Amino acid sequence: MSLAESLLVVCSMWRRRCGCGLQLSPLYLLLLALLLLLLLSGHTQPGSGRHIPRASRQHGQFPPQHTALELIPSDSFSDDQFIVATARAARPRSRRRVYRLLRGARRTQDPRDGSKPLQLKPAPPERQLERQGLETRGFNELVSERISLHRRPPEVRHPLCLQQEYSQNLPTASIIICFHNEAWSTLLRTVNSVMDTAPKKFLKEIILVDDLSDQGHLKAALSEYISKLDGVKLIRSNKRLGVIGGRMLGAARATGDVLIFMDSHCECHNGWLEPLLDRIANDRTRVVSPVIDVIDWKTFQYYHSVDLQRGVFNWNLDFHWEPIPEYEQKWRKSPTSPIQSPAVSGGVLGINRNYFQNIGEYDPAMVMWGTENVELSLRVWLCGGSLEVVPCSRVGHVYRKHLYSLPGEESVVKNKIRVAEVWLDSFKEIFYKRDTPAYLLRKTEVPDCIERLQLRQRLSCKNFHWFLTNVYPELSMPEDKSRYSGAARQRFLLHNIGTGYCAGYQTKWSTGGHPVALAPCSGNGNQHFEYNSFKEIQFGAIVKFCIDVRNEQIVLQNCHRGNKMESEQQWDMQKSGEIIHVSTGKCIEAIKNGTSKDLFLRQCNKYTTQQLWRLETVTVMNKR
Ligand code: UDP
Numbered sequence: 367m368s369l370a371e372s373l374l375v376v377c378s379m380w381r382r383r384c385g386c387g388l389q390l391s392p393l394y395l396l397l398l399a400l401l402l403l404l405l406l407s408g409h410t411q412p413g414s415g416r417h418i419p420r421a422s423r424q425h426g427q428f429p430p431q432h433t434a435l436e437l438i439p440s441d442s443f444s445d446d447q448f449i450v451a452t453a454r455a456a457r458p459r460s461r462r463r464v465y466r467l468l469r470g471a472r473r474t475q476d477p478r479d480g481s482k483p484l485q486l487k488p489a490p491p492e493r494q495l496e497r498q499g500l501e502t503r504g505f506n507e508l509v510s511e512r513i514s515l516h517r518r519p520p521e522v523r524h525p526l527c528l529q530q531e532y533s534q535n536l537p538t539a540s541i542i543i544c545f546h547n548e549a550w551s552t553l554l555r556t557v558n559s560v561m562d563t564a565p566k567k568f569l570k571e572i573i574l575v576d577d578l579s580d581q582g583h584l585k586a587a588l589s590e591y592i593s594k595l596d597g598v599k600l601i602r603s604n605k606r607l608g609v610i611g612g613r614m615l616g617a618a619r620a621t622g623d624v625l626i627f628m629d630s631h632c633e634c635h636n637g638w639l640e641p642l643l644d645r646i647a648n649d650r651t652r653v654v655s656p657v658i659d660v661i662d663w664k665t666f667q668y669y670h671s672v673d674l675q676r677g678v679f680n681w682n683l684d685f686h687w688e689p690i691p692e693y694e695q696k697w698r699k700s701p702t703s704p705i706q707s708p709a710v711s712g713g714v715l716g717i718n719r720n721y722f723q724n725i726g727e728y729d730p731a732m733v734m735w736g737t738e739n740v741e742l743s744l745r746v747w748l749c750g751g752s753l754e755v756v757p758c759s760r761v762g763h764v765y766r767k768h769l770y771s772l773p774g775e776e777s778v779v780k781n782k783i784r785v786a787e788v789w790l791d792s793f794k795e796i797f798y799k800r801d802t803p804a805y806l807l808r809k810t811e812v813p814d815c816i817e818r819l820q821l822r823q824r825l826s827c828k829n830f831h832w833f834l835t836n837v838y839p840e841l842s843m844p845e846d847k848s849r850y851s852g853a854a855r856q857r858f859l860l861h862n863i864g865t866g867y868c869a870g871y872q873t874k875w876s877t878g879g880h881p882v883a884l885a886p887c888s889g890n891g892n893q894h895f896e897y898n899s900f901k902e903i904q905f906g907a908i909v910k911f912c913i914d915v916r917n918e919q920i921v922l923q924n925c926h927r928g929n930k931m932e933s934e935q936q937w938d939m940q941k942s943g944e945i946i947h948v949s950t951g952k953c954i955e956a957i958k959n960g961t962s963k964d965l966f967l968r969q970c971n972k973y974t975t976q977q978l979w980r981l982e983t984v985t986v987m988n989k990r
């Protein structure tokens with residue numbers, strides 16, 4: 367409501383009351399002045415003079431005491447509590463109380479927004495509004511609206527973090543906030559908290575990407591609000607992109623050195639940006655995450671995590687946080703040291719802009735929302751980068767409470783399938799066994815992952831087995847064997863140290879007699895071998911072949927166990943890495959043969975790394 371409109375309403379009220387708009391008594395003049403002041407301080411957006419088109423605001427409602435008084439224990443916040451507590455008493459206000467109310471409103475009033483939650487009209491029942499907020503947003507919007515758009519989370523960083531000094535020449539950051547129908551209060555609190563905490567010299571811009579929101583408050587009112595903020599751009603997409611496409615659109619327009627992707631319901635701590643930029647400044651292949659604290663979806667209370675956590679995922683490819691393992695704890699020199707993390711959350715992360723482009727941004731064929739963070743995490747680790755959580759950087763995120771299953775749930779399954787097909791190699795079997803919706807969907811729909819597989823090859827990315835061995839060994843193999851028909855089998859990849867390649871056999875050869883060759887380690891079934899108590903190195907699930915020698919070349923042959931040729935197929939696996947042929951005492955060596963790399967028997971020479979092998983264990987579930 368504009369000021370003029372407010373005046374008209376007041377005047378019409380006045381006329382109805384006394385039948386005359388001219389003869390004003392001093393008492394009524396005072397009342398009129400107070401009402402005007404109230405309207406100015408609470409109901410309008412300074413600068414714009416516009417009423418924010420929030421549904422709950424139109425219905426005006428005083429908050430219940432329990433939510434109002436349980437809010438964040440920060441100073442700037444106490445005013446809100448005061449306003450709420452005062453305003454709640456819907457009795458005639460004494461002059462003193464009205465004054466306190468106004469003073470409270472002004473003190474927290476922000477020159478840029480001033481959207482205070484003063485609501486004077488009766489409204490639908492509180493619970494109904496809360497419920498509405500929950501259904502549409504996944505959080506208690508009513509409570510969020512009563513909190514200052516500039517509140518500061520309490521200081522929870524380790525004291526040593528406060529002593530850290532950072533270079534004055536850190537890279538600059540573009541903060542990309544993609545949103546779809548976000549609440550006014552959470553969106554603007556996110557933007558404001560970035561502006562209030564990020565040093566100007568490092569904050570290149572904030573890019574808001576509107577992912578085809580259709581709610582009124584995100585239209586003209588938002589454009590107007592944003593137009594008054596320095597360095598904040600608003601991009602409107604004319605088709606629904608999802609968070610994945612939206613972030614890529616924002617990234618394409620960004621000009622800062624570093625991209626910080628942030629959800630549209632976050633609150634940043636003081637000093638959150640510098641430690642992130644510092645890590646990337648020293649190595650652009652580091653992808654970094656702040657510690658992500660919890661803003662309660664119901665009360666908006668700020669809960670900071672006390673334990674140090676790292677991001678991980680399970681066999682369903684669902685992300686979660688877990689306490690850091692002991693070895694990581696030992697490796698860290700100080701409480702301020704970054705934590706190596708197998709995965710980063712989707713909520714907030716920082717990445718060098720060029721590096722983001724070089725490693726293939728997000729998978730553009732992923733739809734809408736979900737698992738993009740797991741995909742990015744795997745890609746970064748496997749293709750030469752690293753991920754870390756930086757403990758001196760903290761950002762709060764509203765973890766939404768979804769009352770119903772999300773409309774985009776099938777998108778998440780599709781995205782997971784893409785991750786499995788592109789990155790999990792043969793381990794995808796475990797995923798499909800865990801995730802029935804994915805298993806069923808994959809049977810009817812085969813995704814086209816060629817481009818991402820080509821990207822994987824182009825970037826010479828390592829395989830998932832490497833990830834399991836080196837980054838996340840704690841991702842245990844399924845133990846609940848009763849869920850699967852058949853037991854798990856221990857197999858291994860034969861990884862040649864000298865060439866970095868793995869031994870494999872073309873599965874198209876259904877007979878023996880063909881050479882074993884080297885290829886990049888994919889972890890696929892054609893690189894799986896087993897070693898048994900007869901010292902045979904076997905290959906194949908149903909028909910078994912054994913590693914054998916023909917004219918010094920390593921080939922696969924039918925297994926001869928128990929007959930006179932058995933010694934030809936026996937091998938000693940040395941701890942030092944050699945694989946010694948029992949009958950000749952020679953070693954298996956990887957030798958370049960034109961374009962292919964084949965395996966031959968050669969005199970053992972411990973200085974030849976092509977004769978050294980590392981056995982990388984893989985656990986494979988037997989087929990049903
Ligand atoms: N988002 C979007 N388009 C969509 C879905 C989500 O722009 O189709 C935005 C959303 O507003 C938020 C971010 O993407 O800023 C992540 O979504 P959400 O917060 O729902 O994910 P969660 O944190 O619950 O995993």
Ligand code: MN
Nearest residue numbers: 629630713764
């Ligand atoms: Mn979120």
